[in-house]
Amino acid sequence: MSSNVCFWRDDGEKRPRLFSCRGRIYLVSVEKYIKPQRILPPGNKEESPVSSASGGETREAAGAAPIAPTEDEKGRMAGLPSGTGATSSNESPTSNRQLPTSLDRAGIPRGGKGPNHTFFVSRTVRSGQRFKYPGNIVVMGDVHPGGEIVASGHIIVMGTCRGVVHAGAEGDEKAVVIAFRLQPTQLRIAGYITRAPDDENPGGGEEPEIARVQDEAVIIEKYQPGGEKRWISGSTIQEEEEQNG
């Protein structure tokens, strides 16, 4: 499979170093490395700010835990085997603090940690909206600029991804981002932060693409059906099935 992308990585040097160049999309790293931190399910007492998080969702004092999911999402989450609190944030700060209760009301068992579980966002993620989940996230819609998706696992956008996406946010460099049209403002995988260079238009997006870390650089290439098996390892899927009995 040929990667058709050019990537820069900062590497601590003053001038970014070109990593691989085969095509249309170019991304430049913004910052070399941010220490990945664990994303914890809400309600967990440990501190859990993810690197770039605006949430601080486990902290009452900060007064800004992410809001409860909409009715729609609650429904989605209830359908999950063990949806353990994806957090989304926007809208009013008062509703913010109600996430744990809402989840309880939705009858979702809490406490189970779900790195292999997947959260579905069945709407377009708009500017100022942010979804964070300790597992995979699938967006059935677009991610607009100013919108943000943070997952400790993979991120799949069944639409156009123009916002900020962070896969493997706890440090998993095997995490990938797949989108029908991949034109992110910023794309992060584990500790890699990339953006398009200034003089290029975002490019890409004619066909589904996959972004992943390879040889210490983020690369984006055409998504080939079936090809994901190499990147999204089969073993984790099996593990999940076993967990669910």
Next chain:
Amino acid sequence: MGEVIVVTSGKGGVGKTTTTANLGTGLASLEKKVVLVDTDIGLRNLDVVMGLENRIVYDLIDVVEGRCRLKQALIKDKRLETLYLLPANQTRDKTAVSRQQMIDLTARLKEEFEFVLIDCPAGIEMGFKNAIAGAEQALVVTTPEVAAVRDADRIIGLLEAAEMEAPRLIINRLRPDMVRKGDMMDIEDMLEILAIDLVGVVPEDEYIVISTNRGEPAVLDRHSRAGQAYRNISRRLLGEEVPFLNWDAGGGFMARLRKLMGLG
């Protein structure tokens, strides 16, 4: 110690963000060390106008809540060496920061920078109060419309109550042709109502729209009339005497303005 200047208006959409971006860029191109602070939490724009949106990793809230160091959150401009942006957070709201946190933040920034320009959100609520908390000076932006001038008057009153240094006025989106026909308030009318010093008049200029969409402040464009106005204001902020642009508004307008400004 740098100067902390808040750009405010009361009414929304009159050009606060445009003014902050252009004056910051203008001052930095005069080799001043400048930081722009976006306090419009939840509705940030300054990063987009500056063309720096895709560099944001940390923001103002991360700084005040201690999730990162101040230096990590400052984004260096892509054109000018001495210009930085501290972006707002987009997922939270105005209550995410307190007045005291803004006072502390601006105190730290003015140790490093010669100018700290604060882009204030519209309104007179919490966002406004936070934005002015750490500022010593204010630039009030208005457009030549009765409603905008009314709101500017309200804001000036609030700034005076907050014991800010005498606020200065920027009139934005002036259309000399309309003023000439008597369809738009002229500068003199506005100065009479607001009774504060005028620091600049920025004409309506379609290049502002183009440059905003491109993320390149108009002040860098030699051909933009608004850009010229912003270059002049930047120099006035440095204490230079710069003559006002000739709007060619006719009717001895410029002469009256000069007289008003004590320029001749």
